Amino acid sequence: MKFIDxxxxxxxxxxxxxxxxxxxxxxxxxxxxxxxDCQADLRRLSEIQTEAVEGLSEAQIAxxxxxxxxxxxxxxxxxxxxxxxxxxxxxxxxAARYDGLTLEAxxxxxxxxxxxxxxxxxxxDYLGTLxxxxxxxxxxxxxxxxxxxxxxxxxxxxxxxxxxxxxxSDELEEIFTRRRAELEAWEREMPILNxxxxxxxxxxxxxxxxxxxxxLLFEPFTLRGGINDSGTSxxxxxxxxxxxxxxxxxxxxxxxxxSYGKVLSDGSKLEIxxxxxxxxxxxxxxAEALGLSTATISHHMSVLTELGLVHTTIAANRILYDLNRExxxxxxxxxxxxxxxxxxx
Numbered sequence: 001m002k003f004i005d006x007x008x009x010x011x012x013x014x015x016x017x018x019x020x021x022x023x024x025x026x027x028x029x030x031x032x033x034x035x036x037d038c039q040a041d042l043r044r045l046s047e048i049q050t051e052a053v054e055g056l057s058e059a060q061i062a063x064x065x066x067x068x069x070x071x072x073x074x075x076x077x078x079x080x081x082x083x084x085x086x087x088x089x090x091x092x093x094x095a096a097r098y099d100g101l102t103l104e105a106x107x108x109x110x111x112x113x114x115x116x117x118x119x120x121x122x123x124x125d126y127l128g129t130l131x132x133x134x135x136x137x138x139x140x141x142x143x144x145x146x147x148x149x150x151x152x153x154x155x156x157x158x159x160x161x162x163x164x165x166x167x168x169s170d171e172l173e174e175i176f177t178r179r180r181a182e183l184e185a186w187e188r189e190m191p192i193l194n195x196x197x198x199x200x201x202x203x204x205x206x207x208x209x210x211x212x213x214x215x216l217l218f219e220p221f222t223l224r225g226g227i228n229d230s231g232t233s234x235x236x237x238x239x240x241x242x243x244x245x246x247x248x249x250x251x252x253x254x255x256x257x258x259s260y261g262k263v264l265s266d267g268s269k270l271e272i273x274x275x276x277x278x279x280x281x282x283x284x285x286x287a288e289a290l291g292l293s294t295a296t297i298s299h300h301m302s303v304l305t306e307l308g309l310v311h312t313t314i315a316a317n318r319i320l321y322d323l324n325r326e327x328x329x330x331x332x333x334x335x336x337x338x339x340x341x342x343x344x345x
Contacts, residue, residue, distance in 0.1 A: 007169075007176055010094050013161035014082045016049040017065040018072055020058075025050045041175050048172065052164040056157060063139070064154050068130055075140050076154055079147050081109045084282070084320075091162055095155050098147070106144050108284075257338055259307060260331055268292065269300050276310060276323035283319065307331075 019025055028043040053061065064076040077083055080098055089097070107118050118126060123144075127137045143150050165172065263269045271290055275281060283301065287294045301321060304310040309331070311322040 007165075007172055008088060009162050009165055010085070010089055010091055010158065011082060012165060013052075013158045014065070014076060014080075016052050016161055016165075017061055017076070017157060018067060018074055019049060020053040020056075021062045021066040021074070022072065025053070037178070041179065044171070045175065048165070048168050051168075052161045056160060060153060060157060064150070064157065068132065068140070075143055076157075078106050078109050078140070079143060079150055079154060081105055084109060086280070091155070091158060094158075095151070098151055098155075101147070103144065106147065257335060260335060263303065263307065263309065266300075268296075269304060272297075272300055272304065273309065273323060273328070276321055277325075280320045280322050282321070286321070 025046060027046045027049075028039065064079070065074045067074055080094060081101055082094070085094060085097070103120075107120070107123055124141065127140060130137070132140075268290060272286060275286065275289060281289075283294050283297050286292075286301075287297045290297070301310060301312075305312055305321075308327045309324055311324050313320045313322070
């Protein structure tokens with residue numbers, strides 16, 4: 001289990017603007033069954049995010065951040081690809097990355113399908129499935145085609161909110177630390193990794209969480225408040241989940257060498273490791289880069305994560321893969337020692 005040790009202000013600003021556009025600013029509704037300290041945190045978060053959007057144009061907020069789907073995706077997400085942005089990205093870095101984004105990257109952010117990046121025609125069909133007015137559909141479509149027109153107004157909104165949040169940074173960090181401690185205490189009693197493995201999923205089903213739990217694991221990159229459809233209030237903490245167990249350092253055994261040897265002799269797995277050495281990837285991107293099916297990539301990633309050579313994190317319901325450089329270095333050293341021991345025996 002690895003925890004982010006600071007708030008992610010850009011992502012937080014995106015969420016607060018999204019909350020403002022969907023009447024989620026009051027997080028303290030129906031909180032009577034929650035612990036008193038959690039109720040207090042929710043009330044304070046409500047005040048902070050309400051303050052953060054005071055003075056902004058409601059029309060501008062709605063234009064970029066009104067939820068388009070039940071997952072609360074918005075035009076701002078599509079334009080800035082915030083959900084797949086690097087952890088800890090600053091507003092300046094997000095603005096610089098915005099200029100380099102391709103239409104393909106922005107279409108991929110829509111998550112309209114699982115069979116690769118949607119074409120413009122497929123995206124148009126996807127917009128047709130959303131409960132939107134025709135004018136809103138056209139507005140989204142044209143924004144994706146002419147993103148440069150929207151950079152200034154979009155980042156003006158984000159800048160405004162980020163500056164407001166930073167004025168409350170000490171208080172937000174206190175809330176963040178307090179709520180994160182609750183998750184850490186629970187994780188010691190009920191390891192999240194075990195639940196993930198038992199359920200064969202990267203999401204922990206809500207029914208497995210204790211009723212008094214006041215944190216949400218499904219969007220694990222920041223701290224925020226919200227109200228789900230059942231009226232239950234929750235907090236999200238800055239935690240992301242590793243899909244493999246940290247193993248104590250030990251000498252490699254014959255079966256370990258065989259397992260790692262299979263990876264090193266497999267061209268596709270080696271190519272995956274090479275790509276991950278450059279940046280994070282999602283399953284679909286790896287499939288496109290290697291000309292393989294997503295099912296084949298999933299099989300390769302299952303092996304690589306089980307061996308600890310790849311990190312997995314979750315962002316916006318997407319699984320991101322990263323090379324575990326420390327583990328790879330450790331394995332190379334252990335294998336060298338294994339063969340050195342053979343020559344000396």
